[in-house]
Amino acid sequence: MEPPLLALDDVHSGYNHHTIVHQISFHINPGDICSLLGPSGCGKTTTLRAIAGFESVSQGSIKLADTLLSSPKKSIPPEQRKIGMVFQDYALFPHLTVAKNIAFGLPKQASKAATIETLLKLVNLTGYEERYPHELSGGQQQRVALARALAPAPKLLLMDEPFSNLDVDLRRRLSEEVREILKSQGISAILVTHDQEEAFSFSDKVGVMKDGKLLQWDTPYNLYHEPRSHFVANFIGQGHFIRGNAISPESVATELGELTGNRSYNWVVGTPIEVLLRPDDVIEAPDSPIKAEVVQKVFKGAMTHYHLRLPTGSIVESLIPSHHNYEVGEQIGIKVEADHLVAFSSPTDGNKPSVPL
Known part of the structure; x- marks a missing residue:
């Protein structure tokens, strides 16, 4: 070598x-x-x-x-x-x-x-x-x-x-x-x-x-x-953390529903968790019961970059094909599609990374 x-x-x-x-x-x-x-x-x-x-x-x-x-x-x-x-x-x-x-x-x-x-x-x-x-x-x-x-x-x-x-x-x-x-x-x-x-x-x-x-x-x-x-998760790229609670070694209950990754983590059931959602994790879903309000939009040609406010006040971002044009103040149906979870114990729990098992 x-x-x-x-x-x-x-x-x-x-x-x-x-x-x-x-x-x-x-x-x-x-x-x-x-x-x-x-x-x-x-x-x-x-x-x-x-x-x-x-x-x-x-x-x-x-x-x-x-x-x-x-x-x-x-x-x-x-x-x-x-x-x-x-x-x-x-x-x-x-x-x-x-x-x-x-x-x-x-x-x-x-x-x-x-x-x-x-x-x-x-x-x-x-x-x-x-x-x-x-x-x-x-x-x-x-x-x-x-x-x-x-x-x-x-x-x-x-x-x-x-x-x-x-x-x-x-x-x-x-x-x-x-x-x-x-x-x-x-x-x-x-x-x-x-x-x-x-x-x-x-x-x-x-x-x-x-x-x-x-x-x-x-x-x-x-x-x-x-x-x-x-820090690395928050510093690199774009995205926002939403809070939830661990319901299994692979899943977190959040305001966007149950989010499940493709691996097991070392958290204990019930642990407060923060899940990082990138713009490519949050997708448009017109029939979804989960709605978010458009608070900001940036046109980028083929895609529009939206900042969305959830009912709790949390903010997430989403990249949506630009032929679907939503205005500020409009409600969008959304869902999460993430191959795996970027998740950490909440700051109240020491802000320690949750390590895949």
Whole structure:
């Protein structure tokens, strides 16, 4: 079995004797593209900076392949780690041309011109060698920053919210292009972002962080469908929790009827339960006795995204084909169709996840 490219083991890190991240452990394999995702201040950038060598490690270790990069007793300088970095503000030298910006990190060698030519072609900027950063668009500047980071052939690329200064459409297109470039070159990368759509579309694995801790490191699919904590379930995707009570290891009685999953949980009958319902779990059912009031609607072409208020005041969301057009204030018949339940013990019961047996 191939060893991981990068491994963090019980990492504690921060600055000015103040620990920001605690007990961070994960690994990435060669060729993996990953993201650290979470709200502002959760510690994702501190984790990235610790990997890069800009922050010290007070406990645990960081290894790149077989090389120990950081521990309480050892720290390899950032420039010796064979790790590339792409920053939010691009960090290009304004007085240097595109070619010279890319060449900045290269050793003095005869093949430098050939390397620059190859990288320009890779990032689709052939012919821009003699332009200066101020003569480029934001997306072009970010491509130059990527080419410069790739120039020394790093083993790992770190990206700190590199697309956040771009408009939405360009951001999406560029993130797709960068992923294709990295995959084509077999380069592993870690992206820091607070945008879950970006993290999901960009990454093979995503780590969700909160208050300096890594809550779950998993595939985008598993984070959405198999969240391990109430926070991850609520943070990832869209949806709302409704309350109920366990009536069997597989079922919960709720105001939307008895909801049954495809597995057994470790809850006791009668336990207060919260069930997460995504918009795709709540479907239109005109003949259903359960009605909900339209409180908000967003037209999305083939589908309309409805926010619906249940008789108890609880809110759920639903995606309904747009040829059925309901107005705000109108009642809709609904039912739940969920392959499995994303359910947790209610906060009054310790807010502990209900684990499938």
